[in-house]
Amino acid sequence: MAPHAPPAPVVALNLALAVVASSVAPLLLLDKDLMVVAASTSFCRNFQIAPEKAQGCQLAELGGGEWLVPQLSSLLKATAAGFAEVEAYEMDLVRKDREDRHLVLNAKKLDYAGSEDIRLVLSVVDVTDARLAEKLHTGLLKEKGVLLQELHHRVANSLQIIASVLLQSARKVQSEETRLHLHDAHHRVMSVAALQQQLAASKLGDVELKPYLKALCESIGASMIRDHEQLTLSVTADDSLTTADTSVSMGLIVTELVINALKHAFPDNRKGAIIVDYHSRGPNWNLSVIDDGVGMPADQGSTKAGLGSSIVQALAMQLGGKVIVTPCNPGTNVSIQHTYVPVIVGQAAALGAV
Amino acid sequence: MVKKTVILVVEDEALIRMNAIETLEDAGFATVEAGSAGDAMKILELRSDIRVVFTDINMPGTFDGMRLARLVRDRWPPIHLVVTSGLALPTAEDIAAIGKFIPKPYRLEHVIATIRELLDGNASPEPAIKAA
Numbered sequence: 001m002a003p004h005a006p007p008a009p010v011v012a013l014n015l016a017l018a019v020v021a022s023s024v025a026p027l028l029l030l031d032k033d034l035m036v037v038a039a040s041t042s043f044c045r046n047f048q049i050a051p052e053k054a055q056g057c058q059l060a061e062l063g064g065g066e067w068l069v070p071q072l073s074s075l076l077k078a079t080a081a082g083f084a085e086v087e088a089y090e091m092d093l094v095r096k097d098r099e100d101r102h103l104v105l106n107a108k109k110l111d112y113a114g115s116e117d118i119r120l121v122l123s124v125v126d127v128t129d130a131r132l133a134e135k136l137h138t139g140l141l142k143e144k145g146v147l148l149q150e151l152h153h154r155v156a157n158s159l160q161i162i163a164s165v166l167l168q169s170a171r172k173v174q175s176e177e178t179r180l181h182l183h184d185a186h187h188r189v190m191s192v193a194a195l196q197q198q199l200a201a202s203k204l205g206d207v208e209l210k211p212y213l214k215a216l217c218e219s220i221g222a223s224m225i226r227d228h229e230q231l232t233l234s235v236t237a238d239d240s241l242t243t244a245d246t247s248v249s250m251g252l253i254v255t256e257l258v259i260n261a262l263k264h265a266f267p268d269n270r271k272g273a274i275i276v277d278y279h280s281r282g283p284n285w286n287l288s289v290i291d292d293g294v295g296m297p298a299d300q301g302s303t304k305a306g307l308g309s310s311i312v313q314a315l316a317m318q319l320g321g322k323v324i325v326t327p328c329n330p331g332t333n334v335s336i337q338h339t340y341v342p343v344i345v346g347q348a349a350a351l352g353a354v
Numbered sequence: 355m356v357k358k359t360v361i362l363v364v365e366d367e368a369l370i371r372m373n374a375i376e377t378l379e380d381a382g383f384a385t386v387e388a389g390s391a392g393d394a395m396k397i398l399e400l401r402s403d404i405r406v407v408f409t410d411i412n413m414p415g416t417f418d419g420m421r422l423a424r425l426v427r428d429r430w431p432p433i434h435l436v437v438t439s440g441l442a443l444p445t446a447e448d449i450a451a452i453g454k455f456i457p458k459p460y461r462l463e464h465v466i467a468t469i470r471e472l473l474d475g476n477a478s479p480e481p482a483i484k485a486a
Contacts, residue, residue: 149441152440152441153412153439153440153441154440155440156440156441156457156458156459157367157412157440157458157459159458159459160367160370160440160458160459160460161367161369161370163373163459163461164367164369164370164372164373164374165369165373167373167377167462168369168372168373168376171373171376171377189459190459190461193459196459197457219461219464222461222463222464222467223461223463
């Protein structure tokens with residue numbers, strides 16, 4: 001006798017049970033009395049339940065009774081009755097001789113035609129390890145923040161010591177020229193220090209140029225300009241961000257150019273203004289220090305370049321920029337221009353294609 | 355002769371303290387120095403002529419400059435406070451409680467200007483002393 005094909009509802013049930021059983025995420029199929037209709041292999045494996053004992057067992061009696069959690073039971077019963085839903089319900093699975101596990105549960109009442117039977121799908125995610133990793137990660141981040149703060153503090157203190165030593169030396173030397181050199185050295189140290197403060201405040205690797213240049217100029221102005229009504233020092237800059245390395249070079253260039261202008265462009269209490277300007281467009285940028293003072297001597301080629309102009313030249317070159325001095329009548333504009341010129345023909349073509 | 359305003363400088367780094375003391379004296383102030391908050395307290399208990407305390411926050415010892423600042427604010431309200439640190443900025447609440455904050459590294463011109471501002475803001479019987 002040929003075997004009869006099983007009736008359609010049985011096929012559907014078998015399919016449903018097979019789907020539940022093979023789920024990678026731990027899954028239970030429950031009836032309205034919270035009896036296990038099917039349990040996924042993953043559920044049994046993750047929570048150490050013998051697969052053959054799961055089916056037909058009450059949820060509360062699974063394993064050693066660890067799933068008997070009154071709040072969960074009432075939530076599931078309410079879900080079965082249709083007036084609640086278990087969404088990301090968190091609980092600790094407490095078992096004898098095993099580590100506690102932290103679980104996130106979701107349950108849904110199944111909606112399907114052709115049956116009066118109520119079925120619930122309960123998914124169980126073990127988040128113990130993920131939470132632990134998260135905690136560790138947060139702890140490490142915090143520790144890193146503390147170390148970085150400590151480092152900023154040490155750098156600031158060291159810079160203050162260096163500044164104090166330079167100024168103390170300046171106080172003690174006899175030669176006026178040496179004293180001026182020591183003061184210049186102090187300005188350079190403070191220029192690096194202003195960047196340090198900007199970096200400590202930003203918490204990012206990059207530096208906002210405008211506030212940095214402003215702080216720098218305020219600091220130079222406070223110590224070098226006697227009469228702020230006679231002489232102004234201002235910054236016009238766009239909202240560019242640059243790396244710490246680039247900023248420190250730019251800061252030192254500005255320091256040299258501003259000090260130079262303050263020393264030479266306004267003799268005999270001449271009234272005037274110095275503007276520090278920075279603008280960028282794509283890879284191109286322009287950093288200028290413009291004054292409306294007496295202008296540079298015409299025979300500057302004959303004088304030996306001082307340390308200040310050597311610093312400007314060296315740092316401009318390091319930044320890939322060119323120093324351009326333009327007489328303004330009155331005054332002088334010293335610009336560092338960085339212009340991106342494609343070197344290879346292929347590169348130009350590639351850029352053109354973009 | 356005009357009596358000079360007395361400033362107590364509290365700083366654990368000897369070189370920084372030395373430079374601060376001499377620069378403040380050049381600017382016309384009289385100074386007293388302490389290498390720790392504890393020493394500063396002892397000095398404050400012995401002398402009644404200190405008008406300004408300029409202190410670092412982070413110093414070794416039983417208590418730091420912030421605690422010193424709070425103690426001074428509490429016990430000697432007329433004394434002006436200028437606090438400095440290379441560490442993170444104090445909270446706005448802290449600054450309001452203590453007086454002025456200047457981040458490290460500072461320029462002493464800035465410190466002197468801040469001290470003058472505090473002294474000028476006060477109805478002081480002493481005339482402000484002009485810089486040398």
